[in-house]
Every structure is written in structure tokens, then in C-alpha cells.
Amino acid sequence: MRGDEKDGEGGYELREGVGEKHDEEGARSSDERESRPRRRRQLYTPEEEQAVVRKFDRRLVVFVALLYLLSFLDRSNIGNARVAGMDDDLQSVPPREGWYEWSLAAFYIAYIAFEWMALLWRVIPAHIYVAALVLSWGVAASLQAVAVNYPMLIFLRTLLGIGEAGFTGVPFYLSFFFKRHELAFRTAIFVSAAPLATSFASSLAWLIVKLGESGPIAPWRLLFLVEGFPSVLVAALAWRIIPDSPETAPYLTAREKKVARLRLQQPTSPLNKKPSSSSSTALDTLAVLTDPAAWLTALIFLLTNTAYSSLPVFLPTILHAMGHSPLSAQALSAPPYLAAFITVLATAHASDSMRARSPLLIAHALASAGGYAILALSSSPLLGLEEGSWVRYLAVYPAAVGFFNVVVLTIAWSINNQRGEARQGAGFALLQVVGQCGPLVGTRLYPDADAPYYTRGMAVCAGAMVGVAVLAGGLRWWLGRVNARWEREEEEEGEGGGEEGVALVGGYGHGYGERERGFRYML
Numbered sequence: 015m016r017g018d019e020k021d022g023e024g025g026y027e028l029r030e031g032v033g034e035k036h037d038e039e040g041a042r043s044s045d046e047r048e049s050r051p052r053r054r055r056q057l058y059t060p061e062e063e064q065a066v067v068r069k070f071d072r073r074l075v076v077f078v079a080l081l082y083l084l085s086f087l088d089r090s091n092i093g094n095a096r097v098a099g100m101d102d103d104l105q106s107v108p109p110r111e112g113w114y115e116w117s118l119a120a121f122y123i124a125y126i127a128f129e130w131m132a133l134l135w136r137v138i139p140a141h142i143y144v145a146a147l148v149l150s151w152g153v154a155a156s157l158q159a160v161a162v163n164y165p166m167l168i169f170l171r172t173l174l175g176i177g178e179a180g181f182t183g184v185p186f187y188l189s190f191f192f193k194r195h196e197l198a199f200r201t202a203i204f205v206s207a208a209p210l211a212t213s214f215a216s217s218l219a220w221l222i223v224k225l226g227e228s229g230p231i232a233p234w235r236l237l238f239l240v241e242g243f244p245s246v247l248v249a250a251l252a253w254r255i256i257p258d259s260p261e262t263a264p265y266l267t268a269r270e271k272k273v274a275r276l277r278l279q280q281p282t283s284p285l286n287k288k289p290s291s292s293s294s295t296a297l298d299t300l301a302v303l304t305d306p307a308a309w310l311t312a313l314i315f316l317l318t319n320t321a322y323s324s325l326p327v328f329l330p331t332i333l334h335a336m337g338h339s340p341l342s343a344q345a346l347s348a349p350p351y352l353a354a355f356i357t358v359l360a361t362a363h364a365s366d367s368m369r370a371r372s373p374l375l376i377a378h379a380l381a382s383a384g385g386y387a388i389l390a391l392s393s394s395p396l397l398g399l400e401e402g403s404w405v406r407y408l409a410v411y412p413a414a415v416g417f418f419n420v421v422v423l424t425i426a427w428s429i430n431n432q433r434g435e436a437r438q439g440a441g442f443a444l445l446q447v448v449g450q451c452g453p454l455v456g457t458r459l460y461p462d463a464d465a466p467y468y469t470r471g472m473a474v475c476a477g478a479m480v481g482v483a484v485l486a487g488g489l490r491w492w493l494g495r496v497n498a499r500w501e502r503e504e505e506e507e508g509e510g511g512g513e514e515g516v517a518l519v520g521g522y523g524h525g526y527g528e529r530e531r532g533f534r535y536m537l
Contacts, residue, residue, distance in 0.1 A: 057276050058272075058273045058276055058277065062269070062270070062273045063273060063277050065270065066266065066270050066273050066274050066277070067192070067196070069263075069265055069266060069270070070191050070192070070260075070263070070274075071200070071203075073255065073263070073265050074188075074191060074255075074256075074257065074263070075188070075200050075203050075204065076203070077251075077252075077255050077256070078184050078187075078188070078204055078256075079203050079204045079206070079207040080207070080248070081144070081148055081181070081184075081248065081252065082181070082184065082204055082205070082207040082208065082211075083207035083208075083210055083211040083214070084148070084152070084211070084244060084245045084248060085148075085151060085178050085181055085245070086207060086208040086211040086212065086326075087211040087212075087214065087215050087241050088151055088152070088154075088155035088174060088178075088241065088242055088245060089121060089174065089175075089178060090211065090212055090215060090326040090327050091215045091219065091237060091238070091241050092117065092118070092158075092171075092327055093326065093327035093328060093329065093330050093331065093347075094215055094216060094219035094234075094237060094330055094344060094347070095158075095219075095234040095237050095238060096114060096234075096330070096331060097219075097330040097331060097334055097340045097343055097344065098219065098222075098223045098232075098233045098234040098237060098340065098344075099232060099233060099234050100234040101113075101114060103232060103234070104161060104162075104163050104164045104167060105164070106163065106164065111461075111462070113164040114164075115457055115458055115461070116164070116168055117164060117167050117168050117171050118171075118327060118453075118457035119453075119454060119457050119458070120168045120169075120171045120172045120175065121171045121172070121174055121175040122175065122323065122450060122453040122454055122457065123172070123175070123454070124171075124172045124173075124174075124175030124176045124179065125175040125176075125178065125179045125450055125453075126179075126447065126450045126451065126454075127179075128175070128176045128179035128180070129179055129182065129443060129446045129447045129450060130443065131176075131179050131180035131183075132179070132180060132182045132183035132186065132442065132443055132446060133183070133443060134180060134183075135183040135186060135187050139258045140187060140256050140257065140258045140259075141252065141253055141254070141255075141256040141257065141258060142253070143180065144181075144252045144253075144256045145249050145250070145252040145253040145256070146249075147177055147178070147180045147181050148181075148245050148248060148249040148252050149245075149246060149249035150173070150176070150177035151174055151177030151178050151181075151245060152242060152243065152244070152245025152246035152247075152248075152249060153246060154170050154171075154173040154174040154177055154242075155174055155238065155241070155242030155245060156238065156239055156242035156243045156245075156246065157170050157242075158170050158171075158174075158238040158242065159235040159236070159238040159239040159242070160235070182442075182446050183442065184204055185197075185201045185204065185205075185425045185426070185429055185442070186429060186438055186442045188200050188201065188204065189429050189438060190259065190260065190278075191260055191274070191278075193277070193278065194430050194536065195366055195369050196366060197366075197426050197429060197430060199359075199362045199363050199365075199366045201362065201422055201425050201426045201429075202358050202359055202361070202362030202363075202422045202426075203359065203362075205358065205418070205421055205422045205425065206354075206355050206358040206359055206362075206418070206422070208326075208418065208421075209351035209352070209354035209355040209358065209414070209418050210351070210352070210355040212326045212347070212348075212351040213347075213348040213349070213350075213351035213352040213355065214348075215241065216330070216344050216345065216346075216347035216348035216351070217344075217345070217348045218237075218240070218241065219237055219330075219344045220341060220344040220345045220348075222236050222237045222240060223237070223340070223341060223344060224341065260274035260275055260278070261274065261275055301437060302432065302437055302440040302441045302444055303440075303444070305441075306492065307431055307489065307492070307493060307535065308428070308431075308432070308441045308444055308445070309444070309448075310485055310488070310489045310492075311424060311427060311428045311431070311441075311445060311489065312428075312444050312445045312447075312448035312449055313448065313485055314375075314420075314424050314482050314485050314486055314489070315421075315424050315425075315428075315445050315446075315448065315449030315452070316448050316449045316450075316451055316452040317452065317478040317479070317481045317482045317485070318379075318417055318420045318421055318424060318449070318452065318478070318479070318482055319421075319449050319450060319451075319452030319453055319456065320452040320453070320455050320456040320459075320474065320475060320478045321382065321386070321413070321417040321456065321475040321478060321479060322417050322418070322421055322452070322453075322456070323452060323453030323456040323457060324453070324456035324457060324459050324460065324471065324475070325410075325413065325414060325417075325475075326351070327457070328459075328460045328468075328471075329347045329350075329410065329414075330343045330344060330347050331343075331460065332460065332468060333346050333347060333407070335465040335466035335468070336403075336406060336407065336466060337466070346407065349411075350410045350411050350414040350415070351414060351418075353411055353414075353415055354414050354415045354418040354419070355418075357415045357418075357419060358415075358418050358419050358422055361374050361378065361419045361422070361423070362422055362423070362426070365423060365426070369536065370536065370537050371423045371424075371426060371427040371430070371536060371537070372427070372486050372487070372489065372490040372537055374419070374423060375419075375420055375423040375424065375427070375482075375486050376482075376483045376486050376487055378415070378416040378417075378419040378420050378423075379416060379417075379420050379479045379480070379482040379483040379486065380416075380479070380480070380483050381412045381415070381416040382412060382413050382414075382415070382416020382417045382420070382475075382479040383416070383476045383477075383479035383480045383483070384412055384476075385409045385410065385411065385412035385413030385414075385416065386409075386413045386472050386473075386475045386476035386479060387472075387473075387476045388405070388406070388409035389406060389409050389410070389413065389467075389468075389472040389476075390469050390472035390473040390476055392405075392406050392409075392467050392469075392472075393467040393469055413475070416479065417479065420479075420482055424445075424449075425445070427536065428441055428442060428445045429441070429442060430535075430536040431493070431535050431536055433533055452478075455474070456475075459471030459474055459475065490537050493535040493536075493537055494537060496535060497534045497535055497537075500533075500534065
């Protein structure tokens, strides 16, 4: 189907006689349709489209953001539990260094090993799949409260990683409900739950530790139980709320379901593709593996995850090493992530409005690198900051805000620049498999021996964020060249290039097969 686009992303009108033949005046014979001159006719109004988008925002996006909040809370609250006494209770006799780091690494090893579960969004109905995932990680997170030693905790963290691995496909899932230029803000609402969860975890940890100091249950055990069990309860809601596709959303009317389908019927939409054969799917997957854009985006994600996976679980420990009490360290961990939550939403909205990812991504990567650089140089003669200096604490803000924004923009950028459902799925899987190797480094960056400044870990994260900015700049330059090449090719082909709206793809590692006429990489 070819669309006459008003907004550059599959506007409100389609050419009659091609694709869907909807007639608001009632059914007519095919002969009568064919005898009429071809003309433009409105299939739905902007108001109808906006109503559908608002419903998906309120019912779908907000709910999956809640689920991600719970998942990130369950994976990152171990940092708060450590400061609340977990390390003392679970340490072996004689004490062994590295137990805590192994409990962090166990989660990410399982997370990486089971990344393939993100592809099951195309196999298992979404409402069943999501409910099962949420239930599994909720049970594993709650059972951490009864751990008696570090090996048991490591086993439970492995189960937690398996449960959360499949949920990484949510941004890919959202691409079936929203257009390309709408995706970053919705992904931001989803991913922004991470800093909000970290902020919430720190605030709740402060309250639990305060109340649990005189209680019969160790504060860290109470923390795991209080923050883990809500996922078990919400799993039942996920079964009823999560739709399998736009047409199955229970909160849409019959007309709204049709609008939801029509507005996504454009060449670059996965909903507008015919069912793929196994051979074409294999070619699409192979095309992703030979696509430099997919690999560069995955490398950006890997470097970002080095910081993204480490600071949320180590910040309470870092603040405690700065000289703050355990209770104060819990409270001071919250504000940087609250600032990140607000900034992520504003950045993603601006990115969607600009219809560009790299400028803001590079800016936030450099800001994060600057924050980490101040922390890394704190003990040097250049700065010579004291352990409890407020300059050190304030430097945490650009560091945290920066990498959370880079994560959101990188995920959206990856999905935007893959064409078709099979390539989007394969590209997203590659992004996750490569990118989630970053935490294997990040969880080892802050050993106790490096306290109180943790210079080595801060320097590694600063270098990683500089690398993100360099790779993003190079990727933008390369994609700009490809877009310019495609522009020249289509100008040479002229208007008589064919009704299919496709062009052969070759060279520059674009992949195999065909691309849609008019498709351009988002910069």
C-alpha cells in the first residue's frame, strides 16, 4: 500500500484503489469502485487518530512503565539492601571478597544468556507472556528475603535475571502500536521508570531501614519482601490489561481498532507486512548481522550499560564511603534519579519533535562523561576534593541523568532504523545481546578496596561515555551518507520507478533484499 503522507509518517489519507478500500457511505460493488476516477479520500480524521494514541498512552504505555518500574526496583534494590546490613548477614566464614559483585554479575549473566526470550513476543500472546514474566521475577525477588548465604542469593539473582530477560522486548512491542516519530517518547516513558524506580527504592529503603531498626525482621530482608511482592500481585493485572495487538485492545471501540490498524499501514510499519517465509526471515536476520548501523548502535548500548548497570547498585555504597551515614546515603541516592526521570521525558519529547536522535544523545553522553570525570579526579591534585565534598555529590547528577537519557535514545534509534518486523526483532536482539555485556564490566568497577573515591571505576565510566559520543557522531555521519546516496538513486529513477515502492539494497552493508522507496535512516 502506498500512502500520501501529510506528516511524513503515514498521513491520514490513502490512495483509493490501492490497499484497504474503506467506504464511509456503505459497501459498494467492486465494479463501481473500479469505474470511479482515482482520488484521495479521508479514511480517518486527525482527531480520531489522536484519541487512539491517547488511549494507548494512558492504558498501555503507563502500565508497561509500571511493570518496568517494578522490574528495575527488584534488580537494583540490592544496593540499598547491602547498606542496610545484607553483607554482614550473608558473608561467609571466613569472609570472602567478591561475593556481592558475583551476586550482581549472576543477574546479568542470566540476563544475557536468556536475551533470546525477547523474540518470544512474536510467538506467545503478549498478555500471557507478560503475566508469566512478571510473576516469575516477582517470586524470585521476594524469595531473596529468606536467603541465608550468598550462594543462595546468587541462585535467586540468576532466576531474577531469567525472568526479566524476556521483558527487554517491550520497546519492540511498542513499535506495533506507534509510528517511528512517536516511539522515542513512549520508550522514554517506559525506560524512565528505571530512574524513578531507583529514586523510589532509595526513598522506600530509607523508610524501611528507619522502621525496621527495632523490628523482628532484618531491615534488608523486609526491604526485599516489601519491594518484591507487588510484582506477584500485578502479574494478574497484566493478564487482563496487556493487548496482543492494536486490534485486540479491549478499551478501543470497533472504529478505534480500525483506525489503530489503518494509521500504521505504511511501508515501514511491521503491521503492514505480509507474513514472512522462513527463508525471508533468515535473510532479514542475516542482513542485520551485516549492517554496520546495527553493530554501532549495539556498541553504543554496551558502553552506556557499563555506567547504567553500575551506579544504581553502587551509589548508596559510594555515598556511604563519602562519609554519610547509611540512613543518609539511602536518602541522598534518590534526588539524582528523580532529576533523571524528569529530564528523560523532556529529552525524548524533544527528540521526537526534532525527529532526530543523535544530537541529544551526544550531548547527554558528554554531560555524563563530565560528571564522571569530576568524580574520577576528585582525589587528584587538580581538584583535591575532600571525601564528603558536596561537589562530588553534585557531580553524580549529570553522570546519572546523562546515561539514562542515552539508554532511551539508543533503544529508540535502534528500532527506528530497522525496516520490517523480522529486522526490528533481530536488530533489537543484537542490541540486547551485545549491549548487556556492559554490565559484566560495570558490576566490577567499584570494589571496596577503591573506596572512598573509586577513581578507577569513575574513570572507566567517563571514558565509556566519551566513546558513546564518538560512536554516535560517527554513526550519524555514516547514516547521512547512506541517506544522501538513496536520495540520488531515487532521483535518477524518477517518478516511474514502479508501484511497489521498493529499491534494491546493496553495498555499504545495508543488507540483502529490498528496501521501501522513501525509507530514510533517522539521524
